[in-house]
Amino acid sequence: MTREEALALDRADPLASRRDLFELEEGLIYLDGNSLGALPKAVKGRLAEAVEAEWGRGLIRSWNDANWIDLPSRVGARIAALIGAAPDEVIAADSTSVNLFKLAAGAMALRPGRKVILSEPGNFPTDLYILQGLGQFMPGIELRLVEPGGLPDALDDSVALLLLTHAHYKTGQLHDMKALTTWAHEVGALALWDLSHSAGALEVDLNGANADLAVGCGYKYLNGGPGAPAFAFVARRHQADFQSPLTGWMGHAAPFAFSDDYVPGQGMLRALCGTPSVLGLTALEAALTAFDGVAMSALRAKSRALGDLFLDLVEERCPGLGVACPRDSAKRGSQVSLTHPNGYPIVQALIARGVVGDFRAPDVLRFGLTPLYARYVDVWDAVEHLVQVMAREEWREPRFNQVAAVT
Amino acid sequence: MTREEALALDRADPLASRRDLFELEEGLIYLDGNSLGALPKAVKGRLAEAVEAEWGRGLIRSWNDANWIDLPSRVGARIAALIGAAPDEVIAADSTSVNLFKLAAGAMALRPGRKVILSEPGNFPTDLYILQGLGQFMPGIELRLVEPGGLPDALDDSVALLLLTHAHYKTGQLHDMKALTTWAHEVGALALWDLSHSAGALEVDLNGANADLAVGCGYKYLNGGPGAPAFAFVARRHQADFQSPLTGWMGHAAPFAFSDDYVPGQGMLRALCGTPSVLGLTALEAALTAFDGVAMSALRAKSRALGDLFLDLVEERCPGLGVACPRDSAKRGSQVSLTHPNGYPIVQALIARGVVGDFRAPDVLRFGLTPLYARYVDVWDAVEHLVQVMAREEWREPRFNQVAAVT
Incomplete structure (x- = not known):
């Protein structure tokens, strides 16, 4: 799958317009809606x-x-x-x-x-x-x-x-x-x-x-x-x-x-x-x-497809990472969980690049896929950042190894 | 005590400026801060x-x-x-x-x-x-x-x-x-x-x-x-x-x-x-x-004075109402509680006049005195409205006798 193909999936996504209902900063790839969902514009x-x-x-x-x-x-x-x-x-x-x-x-x-x-x-x-x-x-x-x-x-x-x-x-x-x-x-x-x-x-x-x-x-x-x-x-x-x-x-x-x-x-x-x-x-x-007006079946179908894409790309491009979530999307919630011994600083390095997931001890990198606003291209870009973080070993930087109060 | 004298007390009140920190509509006499405090402007x-x-x-x-x-x-x-x-x-x-x-x-x-x-x-x-x-x-x-x-x-x-x-x-x-x-x-x-x-x-x-x-x-x-x-x-x-x-x-x-x-x-x-x-x-x-910067002793002193004024005026001008709170302000919280068999519709009639207190079964008219924003003139005006509600028997109006979901 190329980035162009991911963009094509977004263009064909019947839920694509739902993203407009949320405040999401340009350039941010937010994959932590399973910790805190994004701000719906209607709330303000x-x-x-x-x-x-x-x-x-x-x-x-x-x-x-x-x-x-x-x-x-x-x-x-x-x-x-x-x-x-x-x-x-x-x-x-x-x-x-x-x-x-x-x-x-x-x-x-x-x-x-x-x-x-x-x-x-x-x-x-x-x-x-x-x-x-x-x-x-x-x-x-x-x-x-x-x-x-x-x-x-x-x-x-x-x-x-x-x-x-x-x-x-x-x-x-x-x-x-x-x-x-x-x-x-x-x-x-x-x-x-x-x-x-x-x-x-x-x-x-x-x-x-x-x-x-x-x-x-x-x-x-x-x-x-x-x-x-x-x-x-x-x-x-x-x-x-x-x-x-x-x-x-x-x-x-x-x-x-x-x-x-x-x-x-x-x-x-x-x-x-x-x-x-x-x-x-x-x-x-x-x-x-x-x-309103969204069928949960449509949300679920998109969530499964986003997760499958994420895992396909990781398996193809990130050989050093393990997979902690079910590969079968029917048995998987709306998230992707990867493993790496340096999971914590890798997640911090991704956050510094604007890819927000989170870490769960001892070694899980967790990426939530909120089908109301996550895009196929977000998944593609997230994996691209992950590839770069691993290739450049960015996670070795001391700033990514300081544990914050809430992790 | 005349209304002019109440206004003079407000001019001399060292806490008077605190009222400006709250959103309170012109003309509203809010004496229910013991149920829900008014909106501080800083919150918005x-x-x-x-x-x-x-x-x-x-x-x-x-x-x-x-x-x-x-x-x-x-x-x-x-x-x-x-x-x-x-x-x-x-x-x-x-x-x-x-x-x-x-x-x-x-x-x-x-x-x-x-x-x-x-x-x-x-x-x-x-x-x-x-x-x-x-x-x-x-x-x-x-x-x-x-x-x-x-x-x-x-x-x-x-x-x-x-x-x-x-x-x-x-x-x-x-x-x-x-x-x-x-x-x-x-x-x-x-x-x-x-x-x-x-x-x-x-x-x-x-x-x-x-x-x-x-x-x-x-x-x-x-x-x-x-x-x-x-x-x-x-x-x-x-x-x-x-x-x-x-x-x-x-x-x-x-x-x-x-x-x-x-x-x-x-x-x-x-x-x-x-x-x-x-x-x-x-x-x-x-x-x-x-x-910030308010001594609780100053708040308490004002609260006691507001309550004493309220009770003095009620005793002087509202002979049909009983007093359910201690007359001694040292033994009284920051409220005045009166009694009347028709307490519920009397409170509703007062609310319709913009004097917001509340009713507690079986017969208590309750007026909270929040010293951060309640004024002496509010107390004076509240009793004046009460006098008029009683004199005109406004509480007999059917609309004041319809019990709302939350009372």
């Missing part, structure tokens, strides 16, 4: 309006007049459409970690008598950390970590909950959501899916897989901005019995009755806790308009 | 810069380059200065409700063997709700609610934690933080103070009172915007032993090591959970600059 004006008109002039009245009170449900419904859920099965608020705690604790209450939570080692750390914290405070919980191949065998009738991340943050490896959920159900366990690295980039079909619970991130492929509110999904069949341990006033059936006793709200409202971030939800709501 | 430009430059152009690099990673500590240190805490004792993130859960659960772990949490009926609902949820998931916890007068006697060696709101949200009644904390310590209990209705409006001296734990709200008197991040305080002497149940990755000692096992971070960092709202923290940080 909408957020300024929310600040100046709704907060500044409407003040407290905007809870009604600007309908702030419905933001968590309204944004949740938009996300639901991207992940195969019904509009009333998703709510947006708090962080992914906080939502994991709510749903994992809630799952234990739905499966009384069972004490095991099953996950995999190397799952996204916050998933494991939250389960560890939960185990400290709910006595008797056993966190069982099993390599993916052993998960079906590890599912037995002691398991209350199977908690997995759909697309692995480091390798991009996809779990078979439907098969694993079915196996969990066969032993009476529930399945909780972390969609942080799949929502907005892959075809996710929670209800098609009969998933029980899910959480996901607002600031990766959903482009909601740094620290954007996350989301939570509880299948409708579980909602009436679902109990969150984080029984804040916004989850109450009548928050403004100010009664002393907690009564859980209807449906997903009971998954709310404190006052949600109105500014964060407003930015996320505006960001989600970039998905 | 700072937030636009964070969106356009830091998110839009800096993208993921801004975690380092714009120092997003330090926002929770940096904003916490600013709040610490307003509440008598050391800079490293406060962190800003999540909601008040989520922080209550972290600290109440953490307190139980600091007092193993003790099962009682003591609070008062009618405490701000989310405080009670969170304790109820915690009790569901930490077996054996007993929530004991005792009227304020009975609290000293109810403190015994079964009590792990005394949790109170410093300034009561409905009546404005202040607890004696130092005395109650001392009594709690005498029986070996910890004291957790909810400062939602006092931080930024009163002189709070957490360390002077030897308080153990505290939480508070970012969107009331701190003016951080709708759903702003809240804060948490853990006294330095408890930090090494403090364990949060919400062990998200941002509370880890090395979040970017992506290890499987949770190790709590240094000091207040362990009170973080998921990725905090960068946009929310940025707005809050800008909002807090309105306090």
